[in-house]
Amino acid sequence: MLSQESLSRIDREIAKYPADQKQSACMAALRIAQEEKGWLAKEAIEDVAAVLEMAPMAVYEVATFYNMYDLHPVGTYKLTVCTNLPCQLSGGVHAADYLKQKLGIDFNQTTADGKFTLKEGECMGACGDAPVVIVNNVRLKSFMTPEAIDKLLAECK
Amino acid sequence: MAIIDAINATLTAGWKGDAGWNLKEYEARGGYQSLKRILTGDKLTPDQVIAEVKLSVLRGRGGAGFPTGLKWSFMPKAAPVKYLVCNTDEGEPGTFKDRDLLAYDPHSVIEGMIIAGYAVGAVAGYNYIHGEIFELYERFEAALAEARAAGYLGQNILGSGFNFDLFAHHGWGAYICGEESALLESIEGKKGQPRYKPPFPASVGLYGKPTTINNTETFAAVPLVFRMGGQAYLELGKPNNGGSKLFSVSGHVNKPGNYEVPLGTPFAKLLEMAGGMRNGRKLKGVIPGGSSSPVIPADMIMDCTMDYDSIAKAGSMLGSGAVIVMDETVCMVQALERLSWFYYEESCGQCTPCREGTGWLYKIIHRIEHGEGRPEDLDLLLELGGNIAGRTICALGDAAVMPIQGMLKHFRSEFEYHIEHKKCLVPREVQKAGSTFHTRMMAGAAC
Numbered sequence: 072m073l074s075q076e077s078l079s080r081i082d083r084e085i086a087k088y089p090a091d092q093k094q095s096a097c098m099a100a101l102r103i104a105q106e107e108k109g110w111l112a113k114e115a116i117e118d119v120a121a122v123l124e125m126a127p128m129a130v131y132e133v134a135t136f137y138n139m140y141d142l143h144p145v146g147t148y149k150l151t152v153c154t155n156l157p158c159q160l161s162g163g164v165h166a167a168d169y170l171k172q173k174l175g176i177d178f179n180q181t182t183a184d185g186k187f188t189l190k191e192g193e194c195m196g197a198c199g200d201a202p203v204v205i206v207n208n209v210r211l212k213s214f215m216t217p218e219a220i221d222k223l224l225a226e227c228k
Numbered sequence: 229m230a231i232i233d234a235i236n237a238t239l240t241a242g243w244k245g246d247a248g249w250n251l252k253e254y255e256a257r258g259g260y261q262s263l264k265r266i267l268t269g270d271k272l273t274p275d276q277v278i279a280e281v282k283l284s285v286l287r288g289r290g291g292a293g294f295p296t297g298l299k300w301s302f303m304p305k306a307a308p309v310k311y312l313v314c315n316t317d318e319g320e321p322g323t324f325k326d327r328d329l330l331a332y333d334p335h336s337v338i339e340g341m342i343i344a345g346y347a348v349g350a351v352a353g354y355n356y357i358h359g360e361i362f363e364l365y366e367r368f369e370a371a372l373a374e375a376r377a378a379g380y381l382g383q384n385i386l387g388s389g390f391n392f393d394l395f396a397h398h399g400w401g402a403y404i405c406g407e408e409s410a411l412l413e414s415i416e417g418k419k420g421q422p423r424y425k426p427p428f429p430a431s432v433g434l435y436g437k438p439t440t441i442n443n444t445e446t447f448a449a450v451p452l453v454f455r456m457g458g459q460a461y462l463e464l465g466k467p468n469n470g471g472s473k474l475f476s477v478s479g480h481v482n483k484p485g486n487y488e489v490p491l492g493t494p495f496a497k498l499l500e501m502a503g504g505m506r507n508g509r510k511l512k513g514v515i516p517g518g519s520s521s522p523v524i525p526a527d528m529i530m531d532c533t534m535d536y537d538s539i540a541k542a543g544s545m546l547g548s549g550a551v552i553v554m555d556e557t558v559c560m561v562q563a564l565e566r567l568s569w570f571y572y573e574e575s576c577g578q579c580t581p582c583r584e585g586t587g588w589l590y591k592i593i594h595r596i597e598h599g600e601g602r603p604e605d606l607d608l609l610l611e612l613g614g615n616i617a618g619r620t621i622c623a624l625g626d627a628a629v630m631p632i633q634g635m636l637k638h639f640r641s642e643f644e645y646h647i648e649h650k651k652c653l654v655p656r657e658v659q660k661a662g663s664t665f666h667t668r669m670m671a672g673a674a675c
Binding site: 088129154160199215 | 318320321322323324326327354358359360361362363395396397398399400401402403414415416417418419420435476477478479480484485486515519550552553554558563566567570573574576660662663664665666668669
């Protein structure tokens with residue numbers, strides 16, 4: 072089950088929408104569940120469905136459609152690098168290569184110690200700050216030079 | 229990062245970076261004066277508000293350039309429940325202006341939405357914010373709380389009898405939700421798959437109710453229209469292109485970032501403001517309005533002014549004002565391969581021509597890039613594109629095809645070289661040199 076804290080956070084989301092439109096809180100509820108559990112197992116998706124009075128399949132559809140939901144376990148730190156063209160022109164691909172070498176993993180892999188997962192993302196709406204890396208979906212780091220990446224990795228305890 | 233530079237800053241005037249986003253700072257630079265004037269000062273009617281916005285020729289800043297006042301006038305007057313939606317699902321590669329608006333001036337978006345809500349008679353509004361900028365979703369919620377506490381949102385706003393509330397909704401990684409009907413589906417808690425149009429959102433929108441959807445920058449400009457007056461706002465830009473515009477300049481320039489310039493500013497001036505070409509390299513081409521707009525070669529773009537009409541005349545689109553600058557180190561085949569992968573990944577899968585076609589387009593461009601292209605591939609790409617564009621529910625199919633058409637129109641010889649010689653016209657080492665990261669990495673020999 073989701074924690075009491077997560078449930079009350081979800082209630083605050085539900086309150087944003089008309090009383091008969093609880094389903095609108097689905098995306099936020101899945102995000103909150105993912106924050107609590109680390110990733111979205113079938114049980115977490117079913118918990119969200121129960122809270123929002125939705126069919127589990129409808130919630131599963133949402134969880135699989137949006138790519139920032141993790142349907143498999145990820146490392147403590149999920150690093151997502153944008154490699155789309157505008158970022159690539161300012162080093163996005165090379166920043167990703169650098170991270171791959173540093174961590175010894177490819178995209179969609181997790182380090183053996185379970186600490187880092189590397190993902191390829193795209194358009195984060197921050198092309199002017201390229202290269203950009205998002206940490207755990209919510210913290211966007213700008214201008215990721217080799218030195219800045221070294222510093223970020225060192226900060227991830 | 230804040231706005232780097234501006235000519236006649238109006239939208240971004242007085243911004244103070246992270247220190248200046250809050251209500252107190254916004255009010256100190258004239259914020260909420262337009263709302264007060266409309267609701268309690270001059271007591272403008274909703275029709276008068278719409279007339280002033282029409283006069284300003286404020287055109288939608290999200291990409292389509294549709295006149296804002298006209299869009300508002302489509303809302304049925306008699307409908308008891310209507311909604312207002314702001315599209316901050318800014319995910320068109322190259323675009324990052326709305327991010328700065330939410331970071332440094334969220335109250336201008338809130339004030340613009342309240343004015344729009346009054347004009348169209350909406351009961352509530354939602355701002356759909358790109359999931360990848362989650363920190364700004366949290367900031368927007370904080371700004372909403374400030375506005376609510378100050379009496380700008382909720383019941384009987386400023387004693388006018390007008391009721392309106394506003395909420396933030398976040399995306400979670402789906403480019404397609406920038407399409408307005410997919411965005412509505414997403415707010416309704418579903419997969420973001422676009423709806424058939426008609427009916428348009430002004431008739432059947434959020435929860436089946438009449439809905440107006442505008443871009444973040446459009447709403448942010450609304451208070452300015454009333455502060456300056458519609459006529460003065462129009463005169464900032466060019467006839468039929470009212471006001472100033474934020475341009476997101478990315479790629480091979482010395483100072484990538486956002487620039488506020490009047491519509492009609494020469495491209496050459498914008499490039500100069502962005503510090504010119506990185507390392508003094510030669511300009512090769514510019515994607516002027518986000519990744520889906522066709523590329524314009526260097527010699528043509530240098531003659532363009534940055535407004536909807538001039539860029540359209542050059543065969544492309546001003547779009548969201550995302551200017552992607554490419555220098556001579558870029559291999560256009562590789563650049564197009566990367567963009568095609570994006571559209572393939574982001575197709576929502578609803579329409580067969582797009583779901584299957586974007587994959588085929590990518591595969592063909594991929595094989596050209598990797599030395600396995602066939603002489604007939606270029607015509608095949610265009611033929612395939614013709615079977616996708618215009619045959620899908622939304623414009624993602626068109627968006628996937630337009631960059632290909634642009635590249636083959638202006639850089640066809642580069643693709644032919646690839647097919648014939650099975651390698652890039654631009655040597656790999658030269659391509660790598662275009663990346664600042666690679667240069668620094670090699671200099672530091674860190675790995």
